[in-house]
Every structure is written in structure tokens, then in C-alpha cells.
Amino acid sequence: MTMNFNVEFYETVAGGSPVRDFLDELKKNDSDDFAAVLAGLDKLRNRQYHRPPLSKSVGNKLFELRHVGKLNTRVLYFFVRGWRIVAVHGIRNKAWDIPVRDRRTAVARMEDWLARAGQ
16 A cells, blocks of 8 residues: 655644645636646645656755746645655746745745644
């Protein structure tokens, strides 16, 4: 029996979910990209595709799920023991590089999640 990953969304201390909010906005503004990102998350969950062009390491233990459309749509995530993936940040931009500000946000959320989870 193969194990699937559990994909979780980072939640703030106040209970907000920035990635869920990002996906809700994406669904409203670009349903095609939204569908592609959900399909990509499903591939990660089912261990079908953990390599480029869908997914790759971006450093600091973070990975990106990337969909190239009108804009590059990315969900930044990290792996946790116990077959878990935690999505911490979503961005859309035209550039191939992830802006420093967004990297910092993703790292801060990862560190917050790990500290609160006692990892």
C-alpha cells in the first residue's frame, strides 16, 4: 500500500489561512490557473510528481509548486515528517525568480509553523 501525503495550509495564530485566501482569490480571478494549481497539489499529495517543471526546491527547505500561465503562479511549501506537506505562501508574478519579500514571508511562516508544532 502506498502512502499519500497530507497537504495542509499554514494557519496564523489568529486562525487565518493565507494560502487558502490566495487560492480563493485565484479561483475568482483565473479559474484555469486555479484548476491547474489544484491539480498540481493533488499530484504532490499522490506522490506523482515531486520534480521540475511542476515542483522544485527553492532553498531554505522550501519548495515551489509552479504553474506557468499568463502569470507564474506559485505555492511555496515544505515537507514535514509523517507524510505531510505544509503550504505556506502563494504568489503570482511575471518573473521567473521569487521576490526576496515573498521568500522571507514563506520562511517566516515555515518557522512559525514549526515552532508552534514543536518540530
